[in-house]
Amino acid sequence: MEYEEPLFFRVMEYAAHADGDIVDMVSGNPDWGSPPAVAEGLHEYADTGGREFQYPPSEGLRELREEIAARRQVDESQVIVTNGGGEANYLAMGRALERNAGDEVVMTDPVYPYYPGKTTMLGGTQRFVETAADGSLDPEDVREAASEDTACILVNTPNNPTGAVYGEDAMREFVAIAEENDAILVSDEVYDHFDFSGEFASALQFDSPNRIVTNSFSKSLAITGFRVGYCIADEEHADPMKSRHMLTNVASSRPAQAAVLHALRETDADYYRESRELLRERVETFTAALDDAGAEYTTPDGAFYVMARFPDFPGTLENTYELIDEAGVAGMPGAGFGSARDDWLRFALVTPRVEEAADRLADYFA
Template identity: 30%
Template sequence: MASSRLERVEESATIKAANVANKMRQEGIDIISFTLGEPDFNTPKHICDAAADAMYRGETHYTPSAGIPELKDAIANKLCTENKLDAKASDIIITPGAKQAIFEIMMSVLDDGDEAILFDPAWVSYDPAIKFAGANTVWVPTDAEDGFKPQNPEEYVTDKTKLIVVNSPGNPTGAVYDKQTLKNIADIAIDNDILVLSDEIYEKIIYDREHLSIGSFEGMQDRTITVNGFSKAYAMTGWRLGYVHARSDIIKGMLKIQSHSVSSATSFVQYGGVAALEGPQEPVTEMVDRFKMRRDLLVDGLNAIGLKCQKPGGAFYAFADVSEYGNGDAITERLLMDAHVAVTPGSAFGESGKDFIRISYATSLERIQEGLERIKTALV
């Protein structure tokens, strides 16, 4: 007998697609999977060594629920220097992954009947987290021809609007918002006394552009909740390590949820986070360079086939328009069954994505090339 709140939420489409591909792979079928948003690189050695050293010296016990002081200090320094935020360690909470952070934020700032704005298409877990909190999602369309920027978001604000979610660089489109776009969102938030959740998990995976944190804009310091983590930039998805910077009352609310649920992030993992921030950054640069090569190969190949796809400014996803061949759901199934290529239907990310598929290029150049050849054979 499931609770009524579960009826408001669907299972993760990205994980569902990956599970189907994995099942076929277990049956001996060679599946090229472009589904999960997970770097295929190993975590840099110095990070692994730091976590192992912490484990063996006995850092295997409970930590403060908000995180160890060493990591909070390192994050505060990073936010001040890189993101131009006026960050203090006391206004930071370490979470078991950025996804847990987002869940805690929604549960902390949203009430029954509140509204939260998402720019369509948006990452699959924002909407369920909003619904778990008892609030309602308001979808603002974006323009694929204009870099998936939100179109007239001010028209969707009501007296129930409590939160705007910004994800730049974004999943699933790889869109990177420029200064003017972010300023427009900031102005809306300030004029209407709305909070902004800025999910910056892909900030370091960016190509020939500058990442801007909306919390650094004038008037946005106290109304921005900045979310980040280590999964994408440092290839640490399995480590489950994220963090939030926000004003003290929001952090206090999140801490209530965290202390009564997951308690804290894993002790020795947090020391790995310190090493990630304070250690050499060359592995990040090298990884981004390789992602860029993969992006160019994939996007150029998709356009050559006839699938319209802009080059994303960040993250590691291509969001391809398949309307010339069918809708996203149908093409997703066709590619899996006929070409043994697993992608994610764009409809999983919102109504605007119904004619798209998301392709994660977090895999080798060889597999991308083979995947393109299979896609061409299946569609052309």
């Protein structure tokens, strides 16, 4: 699975040019709005001018790195502010592969398609471990796949596209497997604020030089366009990752970082709780209608995606286009996430029209 061109933008472009009214459930752009402190932070920054409009420190504003470090209970020197979670994963995977400790990246199937693409771009070899029907990942399957050729073990929790959440026991084992094979566990935790199960465990709970955690504010603060993410790594990895970051991007956006810093300081827990509750309700609404459509589906423990399989309707790109044209609902083909669920489709529940979309699907497959 090369994944040189993830299908997201191809599907979004098709939906944008389709006739009629289309409910967009393709990409994970939160629709519930950012906390007011994000805009407040931007307004405050706009009034600073002068030096504050110039390059920030390459590794990120010190105040933001200190805020992240305090929240994640790590040293500020371990934090690198990145251009979204995408660059954070690129830096972490690049570090794993440049250590001459193997060239394989072990990841799940189904998989977020940017991971295989980055692996290929970085000169690595993809190795896939199939998840269970509910999206859970058995550490023993990962242990069996890992070897002296393994440079990186990549996990995403809560998971896109399955919605699975990996608990403390699983994460402990993933860290241990990385240590056993002199590999780096890269734990992408961008959906950590969207855990419905209460079982989410960060890899940061386990002190090890063999783990790097990546995250982003894109989803949690509903600011996907700001491109502010971060990674946390021991200094032996953080220093070369900072060099790669500087050579690739010089620095991340200073106004976006300033706004995020203000929002972190001024936004209380109610904002995150309310967005979780909204998504929990949408999951219930959407899956109830999928029952009416006779579909098999995943019930996510976290994040905001549902995978569904409809009778005699495999999740190909062509069938995704058919749903856009005939049902007025745009999802993602399961084939875009690997081979294990290539007869499924994935829907992002980030639209206030979730119930309408579900009704359209139920009517189409009735």
